[in-house]
Amino acid sequence: MDSKGRVVIKLGGGLITDKTKSKTINMSAIDKVCKVILEIQNEGYDLVIVHGAGSYGHILAKEMNIANGIDKNNEHAQRNAVKKIREDMLELNSHIIESLKELNLNVAVHPPSKWAKGIGIKFEGDISIFEKESNGIIPVCFGDVVDRDDKLEFGILSGDDLMYRLSVEIPDVKYTIFLLGDVGGVMDLPPTNPDAKILEIWSKNKFVKTKHNTDIDVTGGIDLKLDRAARISKHVSEVWFLDGRSPERIIELIRDGETIGTKIIV
Ligand code: IP8
Numbered sequence: 001m002d003s004k005g006r007v008v009i010k011l012g013g014g015l016i017t018d019k020t021k022s023k024t025i026n027m028s029a030i031d032k033v034c035k036v037i038l039e040i041q042n043e044g045y046d047l048v049i050v051h052g053a054g055s056y057g058h059i060l061a062k063e064m065n066i067a068n069g070i071d072k073n074n075e076h077a078q079r080n081a082v083k084k085i086r087e088d089m090l091e092l093n094s095h096i097i098e099s100l101k102e103l104n105l106n107v108a109v110h111p112p113s114k115w116a117k118g119i120g121i122k123f124e125g126d127i128s129i130f131e132k133e134s135n136g137i138i139p140v141c142f143g144d145v146v147d148r149d150d151k152l153e154f155g156i157l158s159g160d161d162l163m164y165r166l167s168v169e170i171p172d173v174k175y176t177i178f179l180l181g182d183v184g185g186v187m188d189l190p191p192t193n194p195d196a197k198i199l200e201i202w203s204k205n206k207f208v209k210t211k212h213n214t215d216i217d218v219t220g221g222i223d224l225k226l227d228r229a230a231r232i233s234k235h236v237s238e239v240w241f242l243d244g245r246s247p248e249r250i251i252e253l254i255r256d257g258e259t260i261g262t263k264i265i266v
Pocket of ligand 1: 013051052053054056057058061085089142143144145156157158159160218219220
């Protein structure tokens with residue numbers, strides 16, 4: 001069957017782990033999303049999967065100040081932490097791979113620490129490895145600690161930055177989907193407010209008070225995601241923030257053209 005195009009999906013760290021407790025996996029959420037990934041493939045789309053770090057990355061990265069690069073006073077402990085976070089990310093990734101393989105899906109994992117350098121949307125690395133997979137093989141990558149060429153030596157490349165380059169540079173991306181862990185989309189008020197409602201549409205010009213948990217997240221939380229999503233929407237017409245706890249909404253979206261969630265527009 002000819003491909004209907006590509007769907008790029010990020011499984012948010014808050015969906016696949018409990019962000020507050022070190023290395024706590026949410027296997028039932030992962031299994032639920034993976035079943036939908038199989039359905040998307042059965043609908044005739046190619047996929048690219050990205051996932052966040054959640055409590056497999058952010059907690060230790062914050063404790064050891066990894067996002068700000070090398071600190072000569074704490075070099076040894078930081079290098080150990082970099083190694084440990086990379087191992088933990090591979091462990092988190094293996095849970096997702098396991099779930100995909102149980103559904104007989106074929107995957108190719110590309111850990112960013114092996115092919116990417118630098119942070120932010122201009123990170124270096126050959127994205128074309130993600131479009132070369134054939135026969136329904138799904139390329140997978142994740143937010144990671146990466147090397148930097150400058151004196152800071154290392155930094156954190158967020159899955160949201162990977163989402164940007166993967167969505168914009170790979171041809172034929174029809175949908176870019178950010179699956180969130182605890183909300184139905186972008187909310188009009190901080191999600192802790194009981195009156196908060198899902199915005200059907202979000203554009204950069206519209207002011208939204210977002211709640212970003214700076215205690216845990218070393219990359220940029222919802223604000224980074226929104227910035228990257230807005231940039232992606234200049235190239236991809238269907239960019240959505242959806243509730244990862246109800247991943248079947250992706251199927252609804254690709255079949256019916258609409259679902260519950262937030263569409264990001266320029
Ligand atoms: O959760 C962060 O990736 P993100 C990666 O996608 C690490 O922002 C290692 C904290």
